[in-house]
Amino acid sequence: MTSDHRILLDIDGATKRFGAVTAVDAFSLGIRENEFFALLGPSGCGKTTLLRMLAGFESPSEGRILLDGVDISRVPPNRRPVNLMFQSYALFPHMSVASNIAYGLEMEKLPRAEIDARVAAMMETTQLTELADRRPDQLSGGQRQRVALARALVKRPRLLLLDEPLGALDKKLRGAMQLELKRLQYKLGITFIMVTHDQEEALVMADRIAVLKDGHLLQCGTPNEIYEQPASRFVADFIGVTNFIPGKATGAGIMTAHGMAIAGKRPDSIAEGSPAWAAIRPERIMLSPPASTENRLTGTVRTRAYHGLDLQLHVDTPVSDTPIVVRITADAAERNPVATGDTVEIGWSTADTRIFDQLKN
């Protein structure tokens, strides 16, 4: 996070309707200068429509979009200091890499010498210099992605929009490009807004994340806030893995159908006695917990899966129909070996239990 907290982009109640369908519903959000921001949500949540409104390909049915305090809602895409990196990259197939990158500067009618210098510098930054004369169909997926990025960045936009920027790359390359994008964003000091459905990508890359569902903003915060303090069951479920135990809200947590109390801090918004979930992250659950641990359960290990750094157990317990996922470090597993079918005691503290309303998502 940068120290500069000035709001660059102010989305003020933006709504987009397509016929009877409301894709984005009264969406408000402020995005800060130099921020790497992620719009995260499942497909159909309205994140792409929102991005297209920021780029100028859709105009909001209601509400405003302000860039540097100026309403740009009705400004066509070719007159916005905003550039979009398309999911398909949308490179011009009949032009070389260098011509693709120069295109946007030619549209600004800059002197040829300046265009050439900026294109050369950008190709240097994105390691494309040697590919300058190639055509897009002679490039690999990762190279095409870099051309698309260079083509947008060379215009020095106030805001760069990225639509699923790593979606078309294989897993290994994706990891490298995540860091590369962060490096470029830091180096060039341009505000990035990325749309993604991949929660891991958002957590790794973004300074702040907005989680969207059905055209609404569910929660906005740093990756740490979103992960550690999800505002709803949906967010807790969508970001990472969470165990949910059903019950009824009590003064000190929930009471399961079997009459077992699970201690956790109940938000005031949930009335006592109304249906609620207790949510616990798998890595917060301990095996054979110390005696002081507030919440304890006995269960049977159904499956055991090795993931390198950690071990994932699925434990059948009486409190939930779905097995409880427990993640323990490989070290802990070595000290305390467990096998499928073993009866184990698991436990977690009150502080690691979050209570969500069952009636809201």
Added chain:
Amino acid sequence: MAERSPATRRTLSALLIAVFAFLYIPIGVVVALSFNEGGLPTVWSGFSLKWYGSLAGNSQILNAALNTLVVAVVSTLIATLLGTLLAIGVEIRRRKGRALEALIFAPMIIPDIVLAIALLSFFSMLNFRLGLHTIILAHVVFNIAFVCAVVRARLKSFDWSIVEASADLGASSLTTFRRVTLPMIAPAVIAGALLAFTLSVDEFIIAFFTAGAGRASTTLPMQIYSMIRFGVTPEINALATLVIAVSVTALALSQRMNRTIAP
């Protein structure tokens, strides 16, 4: 697919050859006889180019050839422009879920004779004087449909986000069309134009109906038709051979262009 027995394979090959023979032997005969020394349509009496020479000296035929060229070139230019714009417009609308597909294909499917009568009635209703210009208009009508079909086939696999990318980088609609859309669909546009040219060169029925009276607007197919009423002469064979040569060349070029753009 199951392995066929040699006998089946032989039968199928023979059938294929028979079909092609049925299609192309008559054309081959016409071409061969155009080089026949003697004047009789059925007796071969030696190789000669004299009928081509006599064509070149026939002012009626030369006039008809010129008319055909004017009609084909002008109607192709107009139809290519309009057909390409139509294709782009229709594809954009289709992506937004509204289309008028059937209406566009109608001129390709309606029998020529119906189109010919309809156009003639239309022109006379408007008190249009008939002539070369009415043939051109009539050819534009069906050629638009063909150009549009060829260009649309290309646009179906077109990545429209490329057009959006151009706008995003600061280009106006016109600049985007000139620098991005047109270069990308150019092979299809040229292929469509060559197809239109071919269709126009040997079109008879519609031209015949919309030409009006008099020699001034006689096209080559009409000229051949009027000559043939006095019997098939080697001169007609020579003329037909030339028309075939032009059509085949244009069609081959068209297919070649279309192949280079296969995505």
